[in-house]
Structures are given as C-alpha cells and as structure tokens.
Amino acid sequence: MDLKMDFLTRLAKALSKQFGDNCEIVIHDLNKTSLDNSIVSIENGHVSNRSIGDGPSMVVLDTLTKKPEEIEDQLAYLTEVDGKMIKSSTIYIRDEKGDITGIFGINYDISPMVAFQKEIKNLIGIESPQSEESTHIYHNVNNLLDDLIQRAVDMVGRPVSYMTREDKIKAIKFLNEHGAFLITKSGNKISNYFGISKYTMYSYLDKEVE
Structure with missing residues (x-):
C-alpha cells in the first residue's frame, strides 16, 4: 500500500469513527484492470450494503467518460439506496499529472433526521419542501x-x-x-x-x- 492510500484508508476510518455508524466512507481505485471491483476500502458499508471488491457507482462511470480538467469535486448532494436518503460527497484523488486515480466518497444516512424533521413539521403545521432530485447507489x-x-x-x-x-x-x-x-x-x-x-x-x- 502506497503512502497516499495508507493515509486515505486511515482518514476513512477516522471519519467513520468521528461521525458514527451512519457515515460510510468508501475509496475507489480507478487504476485497477477491472472496474467491476473498484472498491478497495470501505467503512460502515452497511449504509449502502457494499463491501471491498464491489463495483463502481454511477459517479465513477461518469468520471471516466470526462477529461480530468473537466471534473470537479461534488459536495453535499443527495443519493438513494434501499429507500434510505443519503447525503454524499465525492472527492477525486489525482496523481502528480492531475489525472484522476481514485475517488474518496462520503455517504451519510440522513433518513432518521429527515423522518424526525417531517414529524416536527407535521406537528407544527409547516408544509414539507419538495424533495430534491437524487441518484442511486448500486450494489x-x-x-x-x-x-x-x-x-x-x-x-x-x-x-x-x-x-x-x-x-x-x-x-x-x-x-x-x-x-x-x-x-x-x-x-x-x-x-x-x-x-x-x-x-x-x-x-x-x-x-x-x-
């Protein structure tokens, strides 16, 4: 394991401990020969029901169809898996040339908080805002x-x-x-x-x- 991956793996573990069981941290290696098993590290994988060796998400495939200079980190967007509402951020890992070699993803299950928010709004008679468009995480x-x-x-x-x-x-x-x-x-x-x-x-x- 190289120094960069060692650091990212330790960072993933630290963030998952800091924010608890609802916070999934996943690392995709885009240098692998087969992208069918791009996940090389994952903490709290129960959030998306994935594990090491599982394949890419829609975000990963979209990344590989674009030029590196066209790609920017995606922060605090909504995804969905098995009926859960997930707040996600995607940070791209680059090499010295600026080419994207991996993805560091944060997926936080906000379903309990959303449910609680809806209960509070129902109680005080405030209409719930329309849900934002979301994407899916696939197993x-x-x-x-x-x-x-x-x-x-x-x-x-x-x-x-x-x-x-x-x-x-x-x-x-x-x-x-x-x-x-x-x-x-x-x-x-x-x-x-x-x-x-x-x-x-x-x-x-x-x-x-x-």
Whole structure:
C-alpha cells in the first residue's frame, strides 16, 4: 500500500469513527484492470450494503467518460439506496499529472433526521419542501447497467420493439456517454437488449444523430 492510500484508508476510518455508524466512507481505485471491483476500502458499508471488491457507482462511470480538467469535486448532494436518503460527497484523488486515480466518497444516512424533521413539521403545521432530485447507489454493476439501459430507453421515449435505427443510435450514444461500455462484458448485454449485433452496436458510436 502506497503512502497516499495508507493515509486515505486511515482518514476513512477516522471519519467513520468521528461521525458514527451512519457515515460510510468508501475509496475507489480507478487504476485497477477491472472496474467491476473498484472498491478497495470501505467503512460502515452497511449504509449502502457494499463491501471491498464491489463495483463502481454511477459517479465513477461518469468520471471516466470526462477529461480530468473537466471534473470537479461534488459536495453535499443527495443519493438513494434501499429507500434510505443519503447525503454524499465525492472527492477525486489525482496523481502528480492531475489525472484522476481514485475517488474518496462520503455517504451519510440522513433518513432518521429527515423522518424526525417531517414529524416536527407535521406537528407544527409547516408544509414539507419538495424533495430534491437524487441518484442511486448500486450494489453491483449488473444493477447499474440495467438502470443505464432503462434510462436510455426512457430518453428515447419508446420501447425497443418500436425503436427505429435512429432511436437505437441515440440510445447507444447515451450509454456510451454515461460510461456503460466501461463495465466488463456490457457489450453483449446491450447488443442483445437492442436486438443488434455487437458490430452494428459499435458502428452506431460513429454515426451522427439527426
């Protein structure tokens, strides 16, 4: 373990102890050969039901589709897992060249506090504010890929059986832009889902969408 990872691992443990069982700290190594098991350290993994060796989140895949200089830390945003409301922050780990080599994530389960807040507001007759848009934390890459495919279908606006060639090009490009093809063996599942060959699928990435 190098000095940077040793420090981050100790920092993760310290933060989890400081803020208690509802605070999950997770470290992703983006230098691994296979990103299907990008998590190399995690404290209080029960918050998202993940453990060492589990795969990437949507944030990780989005990171790998962008240039390092375009990426900024994401602080205090909402995620969701198994019905829990999670307040998350994503800090990017960089090397001397500025390239992103990992992710240091903080996920705090605020569900008990939100529930208490709602009870108080109900008691004093104040309307609850509309909930903010949230993303999801996935237990494995298969669930993540399934969600990405569904998002692509929703974006096109019609089921696969009714999609035109142009619709499928849009869907494939959407998946590529959101890092779906970074998931191991995702090409087989995606091409089968859209009823096209892998050759056709990859050729769609070079097509212009009208």
